[in-house]
Amino acid sequence: MTWLLLATLVVPALGAAVVAALPGRLDQVGRILATVVAGLALLASLALYGRPVDPDASGIRPWAEYDVPWASGLDLSFHLGVDGISWPLVVLTTLLTLLCCGYTVWQGPAVTGGKNLLALLLVIEVGIVGVFAALDLVLFFVFFEVTLLPMYAVIAGWGGPDRRHAARKFVLYTLFGSVLLLVGVFTVVSAAGTADLVRLSAGGGEGITRGVQVAAFALLALAFAVKSPLWPLHTWLPDAHTEAPTVGSVILAGVLLKMGTYGLIRVAGVVPTGAQALAPVLGVLAVAAILVGSLVCLAQTELKRLIAYSSVGHMGFVLLGIATLTAAGFQAALIGNIAHGVITGLLFFLAGAIKDRAHTGDLTALGGLRETAPGLAGLLGFAAIASLGLPGLAGFWGEAFAVYAALQLGSLWTVLGVLGAVGGAFTAAYFLRLLRRVTHGPAVDTVAGVVPLRTGELVAWGPLAVLALALGLVPGLVLWLTSDPVEALIQVIS
């Protein structure tokens, strides 16, 4: 198992180096090579599936582990591992990377310098998988930072007309979050005397005073809130998404944001007292994100920007689930994470394809897509319906049970749960408005004669559509894996 764990990181890292080193005339070869590498990484991550080695330990119980000292003077180690909480996210990362690579191969000359783009995506993959697999706080931080500059380059290099501004905003804003993360990490490490997540969460904040716990959680939560993003720290996201190339948006929304919510779940077990103290604040902001996100979407006029803002609302549900600090809430957050990655990944693929074809993302300039490209319109309809949380599709479980978890706690949380549910109705409103604008009605000039859904696109997007349905019908695909680790985590927290 250990070598598989390392392979998920090393294979894309080496692949990125080789692809980047290829001469420019071998662009298409490089793209294919990157796709093969991403495929291998996916296989390695899938093969990681397993059962906990020590099922009775409290805290984190990894299936596979790799632990070597790194800087022993600093009590720092290169400690990796996956468990039921991180494995689905690792697989989602490797899957989305593969789909993005395959899509870029298919796009051909429409994208210039595609192999460099893919090399960057592989580096980002290393960073994200590393974040999900890190069992050492400092290592977590390092991987967290690895994703930053490649994503900056992706936006700045392959983005839309206003890409420089968006990329700069993205990198500066998230760097600001990183500083807080660094301070938070070292607050914890210096107070607890170790950076090892397994030991930290087994202790459940033992030996760290309440004041330090609150301060540490505040710092870490702020850092993760920037990444997730949580209202009002979200404004880098719409700009970044609107300007980012399609594959960049897919990775950004699909998995990069999940680093924030994943981190939050992990650190809640490290400084539980701090988490409990600040949970109501987190809950209130999460519900604000749900409502603000959905209301902004209702008044939004740009396709990609709308989907970006919808992420703010959806991640609000995930954060609400986490803020409840209950087993039901964590379960809801974890399935919500995966569902959002799958559905929003699909939505960004579709939005990118529509913008490429119609040469505009302005909702007032689109219309009647189902007349000219019924397959594309049908898939957009499916993705939008999945995203609005229709029961039976993936998006439902996370949002519905975040509300359930909130109502479970009573008092202030009842209000939060009810407001969250109302936000769910707004979500339906803006997605139906989107569909009405884009797909219904007579075909307008911008969509006249557009290319219908192509086979290559179907191959790249199909897995996401299938997953959106499969996770909706059998949420246990994720939740059977997460339930044990979540129980163990909740034991530590409460």
Added chain:
Amino acid sequence: MTSVGLAASLPVVPFLAALAGLLLPLRARRLAAVLGVGATGIALLAAGWLAATLADPVESAVTVVEFGDVAVTAGVRVDQIAALVAVAVGVVACGVQLYSVSYLHDDERYVPYAAQVSLFTAAMLNVVVAGDLVQLLVGWEVMGICSYLLIGHDRRLPEAPGAAVKAFLVTRVGDVGFWLGVVVLGLAAGSFQFADVFAAVAGGDIGAATLTTAALLLLAGVAGKSAQFPLHTWLPDAMAGPTPISALIHAATMVAAGVYVVGRLFPVYAAAPVALAVLAVVAAVTMLLGGLAATAQDDIKRVLAWSTVSQIGYMAAALAVGSTVASTFHLLSHAAFKALLFLAAGAVIHAVGSNLMSLMGGVRVGTPVTFWSITIGLAALAGLPPFAGFWSKESVLGAAYEATVGHGAVAPWAAWLVLTSGLLTVLVTGWYATRLWLRTCFGQRRGDFVPHDPPSLMRWPLVVLAVPSALLGVSVVAVSAEWSEALPPFDPLLSLLVLALTALGAGGAWLAWRRDTAADPAVTLGPARTVFARAFYLDEVQDILVVRPAWALARVVRRVDERLVDGAVEGTGTGALGLGRLLTAAHRAGLPGYATAVLGGAVLIGVAAVLTEVLT
């Protein structure tokens, strides 16, 4: 095959057919038709078999997923009522699929349409057999999205997309309440399964306040789905959908789901008198409101739509006075005659080329099947003996009359309210049913068309549906001892009163029509006509109270988010840049400036050094 297996196949078979159908290419019409008709046909057979063989209620469930302490299960829980409702769903769905093959013969999006009808059927059958609140919710909402897709199907109607969105959003607003109600019940009972919830209710484990809250929250969802006041506004607009879809939505699925679910969860309502009283008020308002609105519509489908609103009100009324059996009876008979009426209206529209009754007239000539279908359907709707509607409406009113003495959880005033409104609605129903009959089938032809019966695929469903519309009531009352025992006793005086009121309404319409057979009898309503035609301006009220404020709020929030929240971020950026520029400018002083600065600095340091020396 076991009862559990049969019940489980009910939603599963049409669902699989829908999934396959959605993946078919647009040109695979024949295969799509086979899939659609076949799947609903199999579901109908399974439902029939289940109804025939089911002796005692059966239940079975498997755990789907656990969230903390609570499990979500999938399974079936069927009794005789569920099996009969499933049969009704199967009959209507199968008829609609057959009818659609012909009705949409030149529609190039028939393939996804047929799949969506199958999905709709699967969702409704899932609601019918579900034994778990969350499982029920899945079917409940999937039905909502299917209605959205199907109402928006017709590309020639500019109003169709808007009507589709309205249908989903209005019901979704109610569903916010429904989900919260499910959560409250699930939290209180520690389980989402009906059996556990009922056990907790019976055991007194759930407080009265919690029960009432849950029951009222669920009612919000029910009002949305079943088009009850004040969430009824979507249903008349939903007429933008193809006519077979109207039949499907109005007869056996969607709108029937709401009242069916209240009946299914009746132990909860029986323990929450406040919720029952609210339901009584809602039902009383809806019955009369729907009936009056139906009197002044010119569009034949809108008349039928408003009559559905009103008739579903009767079913809700039966529940409010504690009679689930009367409610189910009316649900079944309404399913038959309303499906018949819509499909017959589709045949008329097919021949006339318009929905408007002002362009119809004289349709009865040369259209025996269509004419008699409409006649039987309207007779059942108005409640003429021996047609189905007479018996079922009679039992609803009988149940209300019985409840006026006050029994169980029902307050006498609520029963009186329901009874009064129900009787008034009988009069109104007689009036608008007669108006529809005379305006379409009799008098001079007002449009340019040749009346003709539809092709056989459209004709046969009419014939099949006419049978239960005519005979369901008699057969239930006369044949099934079990049902006639459970129904309120037949009261001849009440029946006479009902018949007299119907005759009064019908006679009024006839007299008005006879004066001028080309004119609309609705002119006799005077100034009330516009109010009724606009359905008491409730759409406008909804627009002012909900839609516009929501839009305004959205725009304000967007502006605040962009200007204030993002403004702060951008401000920080530009502020830092500005500060940088300022400092840069200060450093760009040129050689004399630098020299002065260096000198000044040296002097300062010197002074400071001297001062420290002197002071220490």
